[in-house]
Amino acid sequence: MRHKPTLFTGGYAPEGAVKWVEELEIIFEAMGCSEASKLTLGTYVLREEANKWWKMAKLRMGVGGVVITWEMFKGEFLRKYFPEDIKGKKVIEFMELKQGNMSVADYSVKFEELCVFSPHYNTVEAEHDKCVKFENGLRPDIKHLIGFSQIRDFATLVEKSRICDDDGKAKTNYYKAIGDNKRGKGQDRVKPYFDKGKKVAENSGGRRKFTSQCFKCGEMGHKSYECPKKVLQEGHKSPTCKKPRKTMGKVFALNGDDADQVDNLIR
Template structure:
């Protein structure tokens, strides 16, 4: 019996669970620190960058608060210390609470409203489709509720396009926002090719008409 027990132990060694160093993985992504900036939108940029690294490291809610607050310095750290002192139980500060209070303190609500208005009024104008897409993506972060549904996002993007592109795209339907953008890019590229050929033809015609004629 003793031999049987020993054989079973040899055949099924105890598995050792390795504990992931989430803080190490978080810091490996080189998350930025934050102190203070005259550009209030940089605080929002910092929050998004840190949150992305926290997600990559697969941190839980409490770890997110601890690791993110560890990246605060100077005036931002003073705010965090003051916030904790006024909270009944610091262990119950969730990531959502941290995020909302950090943003409300460092990014004025009035500024967020202005950026949302800028997004809703965005037009392509003289921008290329890719430039307009990038600007649309950048400003859409200030209007998350307006682009939460893919169909709403498509409609807003379409409304900002120049009339010619809108006319060619309105008769079609797209499964998602990315398909709409891809189609707009293809049409723009085709238009540019056609315009380049037209200019080349006109230049050739102009050149032939300007040649001296001899009788």
């Protein structure tokens, strides 16, 4: 066959069995196969354990000359390779599905993937219920924007929800960029005060490093409270100090009579 469907060998692979059936039905539609041809072509690609199962199933299903159709085969095939307990888990997973941290695009893909296991939601009459189920699983921020529109066409609902999701992400990234820019400018304004009293030098690796400058002696490499010159000046007794002693001046208030009695008064 030109479309080369995947061979199915059997074994326990529930999801693989479902995908195999879906792939075949896509090929059948593309080729315009009749119901009789579908069964022939579908069973042709069964191999190993699956082929042995079909030989036994065909004998059982064809008792009394019953004509086996593709739909009959598919039902028997899925009962064998997609057990009811696995199907039940998929139905529960679908009913509990929420968007959570997924994008709307990823959520819609997961929704459609699990929806096939709930036949009620796969009919034209259930379009309304399908939209309600999808909408209820959206995140609150998107559901708040979409809910009031009451969109009941599934394709339109998915598209509008995706646009809201993309717009929300763009808005978040925009304000985040503004916030980062403001924080960067704030750090630049504080930097001159941080560098006060320090000189910048570069080490051998090209990195900036700061060297402290003493405010008392003006030399580099130490701070004012560590200044060695300050220690020398304060580390001796006043009788041995070579510097001239500072004389403190005094101010007196005299009246006219007292001033006449003082000889050394500067007038």
